[in-house]
Amino acid sequence: MEDSSERGRLSPLRVLVAIASYGASNDRYLKQLIREYQTMSFAVDIVIISNIEKRVADDIECLVGLPSRNPWSLPFSHKKLFADRADRYDLFIYSEDDILITEKNLLAFLDVTASLQDDEVAGFLRIEKGDDDVINFPDVHAYFHWNTTSVRSRGQYTLASFTNEHAACYVLTRQQLAKAIKSGGFIVEPHEGKYDLLCTAATDPYTQCGLTKLIPVSHLDDFTVHHLSNKYVDSMGIRKVSLLQQIGALLQAAADPQAPPPLLGAETRLWRCMYSKDYYEPASEPAVAMIPDHARSILSIGCGSGCSERRLVERGCRVVAAPLDPVIASYAAAQGIEMVPGDLRAVLAKVESEQFDCVLYQNVLHLAPDPVEMLALFRSVLAPSALVIIQVPNMLCIPVLWRGARDRRRLHRRGGYEATGVHFTSVGRIREWCHRAGLTLDKVVPILHRRAEPIRPVMRGFVGVSMAPELVVVARAALPTSAPADKTIESVRRKRAALADDRN
Incomplete structure (x- = not known):
């Protein structure tokens, strides 16, 4: 097997991937994720964070243990890992064990990041595929919606804020991670509020570290990641045709200086x-x-x-x-x-x-x-x-x-x-x-x-x-x-x- 040092000769970019994986039920997806990372042209090191010992390959590290007594606190373990190795990598990826991030996604992330301001981070939306191959966006549900005043242009990209910051993953550059750590909101005890514990571990960089997650709506396909389990395809979310309709209306409103404002604030600040x-x-x-x-x-x-x-x-x-x-x-x-x-x-x-x-x-x-x-x-x-x-x-x-x-x-x-x-x-x-x-x-x-x-x-x-x-x-x-x-x-x-x- 080609190790990270050999792959590193193809690209100077060093990537640390932390994957949260409970039990063994998603191991088939975990193996697919690992294969995807191992074929990338970057120098990728993978660390699995789990509640049980997992021996996937000799060059893949597994950290076992919970950061608190609550079993759902497991994903918070990746934060200390990232902080301890913050000066050793150029890119940091956290995800759950059924989120497929491709090299295409990472290249697009790097490209748009070069045009972003210091407090802006490109993010992803999850997609799922039904039996009929219809694309479903499970993150678009409940009270989550596009912020109609957030649309902005950065280079060749048009980006906007979606109020659901959770996509079961995030990607940060070394500079963005350093900013998150310095904010004091990254290395914290497991907690929940707007999101549950599992989701909060993946959204803290945006909700309490001074970073704003933006979706590059002009290049949507490059910023979608496959939720391999497809568990919400028939119960939560909207179809791609509906999302594209929303994005079209979002861009139209952004281009119109006379566009009407929202009726009222629809999201509370309660637990x-x-x-x-x-x-x-x-x-x-x-x-x-x-x-x-x-x-x-x-x-x-x-x-x-x-x-x-x-x-x-x-x-x-x-x-x-x-x-x-x-x-x-x-x-x-x-x-x-x-x-x-x-x-x-x-x-x-x-x-x-x-x-x-x-x-x-x-x-x-x-x-x-x-x-x-x-x-x-x-x-x-x-x-x-x-x-x-x-x-x-x-x-x-x-x-x-x-x-x-x-x-x-x-x-x-x-x-x-x-x-x-x-x-x-x-x-x-x-x-x-x-x-x-x-x-x-x-x-x-x-x-x-x-x-x-x-x-x-x-x-x-x-x-x-x-x-x-x-x-x-x-x-x-x-x-x-x-x-x-x-x-x-x-x-x-x-x-x-x-x-x-x-x-x-």
């Missing part, structure tokens, strides 16, 4: 980003069911990929939607949904001459800087007898409180919206917001966890609400004689003052 808006959330059957059949025009505030909205289009409704951002807008527009992108006031300016039979807020009200303002702004476009449908998390339900008691990281951080990016929501809070916005609450529909559905018949009234992690609230415009709470309180104060004057 694991709890209560963030899912850009790809499935159709909400409970929310859609509350929209009466006679409703023909719907305004949706905070549309993601548009699954619920598409259901309404299929019912024959005209659906106008304020998208979360211009990129996801292209996704929903292709499904017959009329898009009105921009911030809340820009959206209102575009629709204020119309009237709608229903206004839908699906899991966005708690993310608005001012929920009362969001509700009040669109009260003016409600047709007579129109409904307002609000879906929100029920943060006061027993399952949520129980999980918070067992794991205090799930509890809200102090500091309110400014610190967390989210407002606390419960039936009482939604009722208060509606009243202050000039709406009256008609009905509360609890959305039970799927495992609790069999006992729905006994989950009525307060019991049902107290066990439901989500709520659908139905409201309507208050009668003209019913003043919002803020005005009512002020009028009571004035009457009391007048009575006091009369007595005097």
